[in-house]
Amino acid sequence: MSAIKKIFTSRSNANGIFFMRMQSILGFKPKDISHYEKAFTHRSLGLKKEDGNPLNYERLEFLGDAMLGAVIAAHLFEAVQGGNEGYLTKMRSKVVSRKHLNELGSELNLLRYIKANIPKENFGANIHGNLFEALIGAIYLDRGYPYCKKFIYKRIINPYVDIEKLEGRIISYKSVLIEWCQKEKKTFKFDTFEDTGKDTVKHFAVKLYIDDKIIAKARATSKKKAEEIASKRAFYVFQRQIEGK
Amino acid sequence: MSAIKKIFTSRSNANGIFFMRMQSILGFKPKDISHYEKAFTHRSLGLKKEDGNPLNYERLEFLGDAMLGAVIAAHLFEAVQGGNEGYLTKMRSKVVSRKHLNELGSELNLLRYIKANIPKENFGANIHGNLFEALIGAIYLDRGYPYCKKFIYKRIINPYVDIEKLEGRIISYKSVLIEWCQKEKKTFKFDTFEDTGKDTVKHFAVKLYIDDKIIAKARATSKKKAEEIASKRAFYVFQRQIEGK
Incomplete structure (x- = not known):
């Protein structure tokens, strides 16, 4: 040494x-x-x-x-x-x-x-x-x-x-979707509003527009949840394009 | 469980x-x-x-x-x-x-x-x-x-x-050599005898015959050592054949 x-x-x-x-x-x-x-x-x-x-x-x-x-x-x-x-x-x-x-x-x-x-x-x-x-x-x-x-x-x-x-699991469909829209120069809009209706618990509904077309709707007990569900639905509509397959 | x-x-x-x-x-x-x-x-x-x-x-x-x-x-x-x-x-x-x-x-x-x-x-x-x-x-x-x-x-x-x-290191050249002779149907003979000569310590000499030809000789302070040295010398004579190269 x-x-x-x-x-x-x-x-x-x-x-x-x-x-x-x-x-x-x-x-x-x-x-x-x-x-x-x-x-x-x-x-x-x-x-x-x-x-x-x-x-x-x-x-x-x-x-x-x-x-x-x-x-x-x-x-x-x-x-x-x-x-x-x-x-x-x-x-x-x-x-x-x-x-x-x-x-x-x-x-x-x-x-x-x-x-x-x-x-x-x-x-x-x-x-x-x-x-x-x-x-x-x-x-x-x-x-x-x-x-x-x-x-x-x-x-x-x-x-x-x-x-x-x-594991390649997606944690937030909303962020994946937004990122994709920005990359692809598509406009997006979450139209979110209270929609409790006859439920005893407060509910929110959301309409998700991409390029001014309604792509998905969802309803849940929070805005965040509703938007995530709608995003997931939209994700599956565009999955092949988003994942580039 | x-x-x-x-x-x-x-x-x-x-x-x-x-x-x-x-x-x-x-x-x-x-x-x-x-x-x-x-x-x-x-x-x-x-x-x-x-x-x-x-x-x-x-x-x-x-x-x-x-x-x-x-x-x-x-x-x-x-x-x-x-x-x-x-x-x-x-x-x-x-x-x-x-x-x-x-x-x-x-x-x-x-x-x-x-x-x-x-x-x-x-x-x-x-x-x-x-x-x-x-x-x-x-x-x-x-x-x-x-x-x-x-x-x-x-x-x-x-x-x-x-x-x-x-590591594939050879521990006994004698055993490797004998195994090879048997496999190749060659005869072998260790002709080992005391050969102290003018040395103060007892010595042994060996002649190693393969197919009745002297292939190697050696001399050392024990029969075992002398035979191992002679075997090692013979090993190098036949190395390519023994290792199948």
Whole structure:
């Protein structure tokens, strides 16, 4: 480890910048900072461990990828009770897609911590996701599975894993419809009015006009509900066009 | 859970046969036996959870597969210091191959615990591996990652994961060579004799004949060592033929 020490020492003690930045990214104090140093050591430095094996973050990616897969699997297992094995597998691969991991690594600006012997412009697009995976591998070595889980919840699941979105479920038909009308330069108007009639509870009715034609009507106990129902009805009228099929 | 209870209750209390058998397979006492009951509930029973979703072990396979992948990855990461990312991935896929998981499940005779509505003969060959994965999923739900790890070490890594074998490293050149001679109907003879000469330590020399021709010679401080060295030399003479290239 002497080679890596030379590179990181100045910033790796408990008050160093690297230690502090890691702590802020991780949400906990690193126990053994050398794992995190390794997670940012690029192969271009040509460093070697004492046993002669290369010293860089590539093996950590393998470890981090496996931990990420396990934590996301356990989360989806609980969160998507209705999903069978194949469905859960598909959802997981959406969460841990290369594209998504690159976004996560890029958002944390992990590239700023890398130690390499090539210009930063020369890294491929996947560098962000690779560093993100390596960081998770380092967390496993430093603190074990529970901290990996904590970190993955903090950085991925809580902020980004929206089951409804992942499942492609539509939460608001009204907003989908409005967005589509704007894109297609169609006019729309919700004509909503109280219409309790003989009911004991207050009711509202709505007429939904698109391009000045009534496309759908609905009636419910709130304006919001009535408009959502009418939007859903209109959605099904235009479904093929909205979904571009 | 009332449906599953009816099927398992008689054997599921802490003194029941199912509980005892699980304990013996797992190496620890189950906390919540219902997870293990689920791990042996086949879809053919058509059971449903209270929320209407199917109740069987298929989702647990997804969970168990992910935990297995993580534990094996962490083990290989430590055990194979010289392996890069791609190499570790390849080794892991050997360990968790469908064939291997089927052997493991079959050896534990997991099929005897299954509750199904079809004859056991009708299950495919993968039933053993599927139940094995589901069992690991149940362990995760019951006791978390550390117990999954413990179980996977006990049932897979300690008894079966031989890094040298996985890496295809040759442990005994002599046995490889003999096997090849027998397969190819070649005669072989180790002519081994004491040959200390002027050395202060006893030495042995060996001449290795294949099809009555001397192929290699060696000299070492034990018969065994000398024969292994000669075999290794002969191995390299015939390497392409032995490895079928």
